[in-house]
Amino acid sequence: MSGWSEVHGLSVAEKVVLSAGAYGSPAILQRSGIGDPADLRAAGIAPLVDLPGVGRNLHDHPIVELEFAGSERLRQLLVESASARFTPEEQTLGKLRSSRATGPYDLHLFPVAAHPLSLLAGRVLLVVAAMEPRSRGWLRVAGADPEAEPVIEHGYLSDPEGSDRAVLAEGIERARELAATEPLRALIGDEIPPSLDHAIEQIHAHYYHPVGTCAMGAEADPLAVCDGAGRVRGIEGVVVADCSLMPVVPRANTNLPAVIVGERIADALLAGERGE
Ligand SMILES: Cc1cc2nc3c(=O)[nH]c(=O)nc-3n(C[C@H](O)[C@H](O)[C@H](O)COP(=O)(O)OP(=O)(O)OC[C@H]3O[C@@H](n4cnc5c(N)ncnc54)[C@H](O)[C@@H]3O)c2cc1C
Numbered sequence: 479m480s481g482w483s484e485v486h487g488l489s490v491a492e493k494v495v496l497s498a499g500a501y502g503s504p505a506i507l508q509r510s511g512i513g514d515p516a517d518l519r520a521a522g523i524a525p526l527v528d529l530p531g532v533g534r535n536l537h538d539h540p541i542v543e544l545e546f547a548g549s550e551r552l553r554q555l556l557v558e559s560a561s562a563r564f565t566p567e568e569q570t571l572g573k574l575r576s577s578r579a580t581g582p583y584d585l586h587l588f589p590v591a592a593h594p595l596s597l598l599a600g601r602v603l604l605v606v607a608a609m610e611p612r613s614r615g616w617l618r619v620a621g622a623d624p625e626a627e628p629v630i631e632h633g634y635l636s637d638p639e640g641s642d643r644a645v646l647a648e649g650i651e652r653a654r655e656l657a658a659t660e661p662l663r664a665l666i667g668d669e670i671p672p673s674l675d676h677a678i679e680q681i682h683a684h685y686y687h688p689v690g691t692c693a694m695g696a697e698a699d700p701l702a703v704c705d706g707a708g709r710v711r712g713i714e715g716v717v718v719a720d721c722s723l724m725p726v727v728p729r730a731n732t733n734l735p736a737v738i739v740g741e742r743i744a745d746a747l748l749a750g751e752r753g754e
Contacts, residue, residue, distance in 0.1 A: 493715045495743070500688035501617060503722040504533040505628045507692065507703075508619045512713065523622050527712040531701035533628075535693050536615040537727055539586075539685035540634045541607040542646050544653055547667035548591070548602040555665075556593045556600075567592050572656075576648040578641055581729060584610040585649040586685075587656070589666070602666050604657055606649035607685050609729040612637035617691055635682060646682070687732040692722035707746040708739075719743035 481492045496503045507513060511526030513533060518525045559566055572587040579585075586607040594600035615633030620626060635642050657666060692710070695702025703710060708723055710716040721736050723743075728735045 491715070493717065493747070495747070496692075496710075496716060496718045497720045497740070499720050500536065500691050500722040501628065501630065503718055503720055504617055504691040504703075505619050506624075507532045507710065507716075508628075509622050509624060512710065512716075517618050521619055521621050523619070527710075529703050529710070529712060531693060531695075531699075531703045533617040533691050534614070534701055535690040535725065536617055536630070536632060536688060537611050537613060537690050538632065538634070538688045539607045539609055539611055539727065540613070540642055540646065541605055541683050541685050542650060543590075543683065544604045544606070544650065544657070545670045546602040546604065546657065547670055548600065549665055549667045552591060552602065552665045552667075553594060553600065556591060560593050565593060565596070567596065574649065574652055576645045578610075578645050578648075580610060584608065584645055584729065585652070587649060587653055591666075604653045604666070606646055606653050608642050608645045608649065610645070611727065612639065612641045614690075632684065632688075634684065685731070687721075687727055689721040689724040689727045689732060692718045693725035694723050695725055707750075708743045717743060717747065 482489045483492055484490070496506060498506055504513070507529075508518060508521070509523065511518060511524055512529055513525070514530040515525035515528050567590055570588060573583040574585040574587055575583050576585055586605075586609055588605050590601070590603040590605060592599065592601050613633050613636045615631045615636070617628050617630045619628045654669070656662060657669065692703040693701065694704040694706055694708065697705070702725075704718050704723055705711060708717045708719055710718060719740050721732055721739070723739055724735065
């Protein structure tokens with residue numbers, strides 16, 4: 479908040495920076511009457527600003543976890559490394575190109591080998607993540623109560639061309655090739671069902687990287703919520719600075735990109751204060 483104004487005897491912030499994340503920020507805007515007017519009315523909220531993109535375009539990297547039996551040798555190595563105060567549960571990451579990749583890679587592949595006493599209770603996983611997801615979901619508040627959780631439909635693997643499913647299937651194939659290669663094979667052991675053919679249906683999950691629900695974009699884009707400086711369209715003084723601003727999820731884990739969004743929006747705000 480950069481300053482305060484007096485309105486009807488109340489101090490009102492001239493600028494509000496919204497940074498409640500890809501689930502929290504669109505929910506706060508919707509509760510404030512900013513969003514798709516039909517959805518807002520259905521939730522009993524009076525529409526103030528018509529911005530149908532608020533809460534839409536929700537996406538994340540879908541993942542599949544292949545589980546393996548592990549081996550006595552692997553358990554022994556994990557216990558030994560933990561006693562040396564080193565817990566290498568996730569230390570390597572492969573980047574792969576499926577036949578549908580548009581850039582240098584569109585798959586992450588990483589092993590998770592958990593210490594027997596960790597939260598994962600000794601599970602051994604090979605995780606496959608689709609890094610250019612095409613599927614989109616949405617988020618809507620059911621009412622103005624700030625304590626109530628929003629309704630969230632992620633829409634994982636729902637893209638009409640079945641692209642996310644196909645990319646994950648290719649990733650699974652590559653993961654299984656790797657798992658059958660020594661010395662990994664002897665360490666991680668046999669794959670544990672669910673049945674191989676239905677692995678995607680049964681065990682797809684996400685990478686904890688939700689984005690896109692207050693997306694920045696060109697003025698001509700009817701679903702763009704914010705401009706290039708994170709300013710919410712149609713209202714003065716509200717700026718978004720979190721992963722909800724990303725129109726497309728980066729082909730990467732989102733923590734560092736989130737920090738960069740914060741830094742870029744802070745720079746833009748400071749430049750505005752200086753009148754640049
Ligand atoms: C379990 C987990 C593991 C992850 N691991 C990694 C990793 O290894 N590497 C990586 O790069 N990324 C990782 N991520 C992703 C990364 O943490 C996020 O992309 C990043 O934190 C998003 O930043 P953000 O500012 O958009 O939102 P957040 O970090 O979610 O910040 C939003 C904040 O707003 C608060 N908030 C929400 N609603 C309200 C409200 N109504 N009023 C007040 N406050 C509110 C929330 O409590 C939260 O503190 C992980 C995420 C999770 C959940």
